[in-house]
Amino acid sequence: MGRMAEKKQFVVIGLGRFGGSVCKELVKQGHEVLAIDTDEQKVNDYARFATHAVIANSTDEAALNSLGIRNFENVVVAIGDNIQASILTTLVLKEMGVKNVLVKAKNDYHHKVLEKIGADHIVHPENDMGRRVAQHLSDDKIIDFIELSEEYSIVELFATSKLAGKSLIDLNIRARFGVTILAVKKGEVINISPEPTYQITEEDLLIVIGHNQDIKRFEEQGM
Numbered sequence: 001m002g003r004m005a006e007k008k009q010f011v012v013i014g015l016g017r018f019g020g021s022v023c024k025e026l027v028k029q030g031h032e033v034l035a036i037d038t039d040e041q042k043v044n045d046y047a048r049f050a051t052h053a054v055i056a057n058s059t060d061e062a063a064l065n066s067l068g069i070r071n072f073e074n075v076v077v078a079i080g081d082n083i084q085a086s087i088l089t090t091l092v093l094k095e096m097g098v099k100n101v102l103v104k105a106k107n108d109y110h111h112k113v114l115e116k117i118g119a120d121h122i123v124h125p126e127n128d129m130g131r132r133v134a135q136h137l138s139d140d141k142i143i144d145f146i147e148l149s150e151e152y153s154i155v156e157l158f159a160t161s162k163l164a165g166k167s168l169i170d171l172n173i174r175a176r177f178g179v180t181i182l183a184v185k186k187g188e189v190i191n192i193s194p195e196p197t198y199q200i201t202e203e204d205l206l207i208v209i210g211h212n213q214d215i216k217r218f219e220e221q222g223m
């Protein structure tokens, strides 16, 4: 989003659709990215996005050493179909002492092995995206959401006419529904921890935190 993060150095291994978009977004956010792929065409395509783009095989420890990978704290392993290469790469990176290794997993078996060999973060982008799309499709009131755990989320909801003109104190949302309004957005202006006397208007975007069941109850009965 709009927040400017501290500049960091990343390595992205594998420039498929997932690794490629991770690489572009990190650069866009102001970070330095060393992009690696075995495929010369991919490396050429990403030369204009990444800070450096090189042809190398990440299962080759000597090649990673000569690129100075051990000096990077954050490495993303985005090798798609070749599970063996993904596992071997992760193993080499953890053995080298890379602190933060994020790996894209293809299936549960792959996930389990990655966990055992010390991957720090394991992601399943297709599954995660599928879940997000389904949530959006099944609930058109929710504009965006962040899953904090299996049970808790932060969601964005547009205030309805039912809430308009009422103050937070009148609505007593926390006591009635167990959810908390963290912030209220009016266009680009964000009001963090609004005062109890704050009066909601219909165009307000409410950023709400709570248990999923409580959020659902608030949406169904409170809005």
Ligand code: ADP
Pocket: 013, 014, 015, 016, 017, 018, 019, 036, 037, 038, 039, 042, 056, 057, 058, 059, 078, 079, 080, 081, 082, 085
């Ligand atoms: P996605 O599903 O994200 O599009 P792909 O399988 O298409 O994933 O892309 C994976 C990328 O990883 C490919 O560009 C491939 O060339 C690259 N790759 C595969 N094995 C290695 C390896 N050992 N070292 C570096 N890059 C690799």
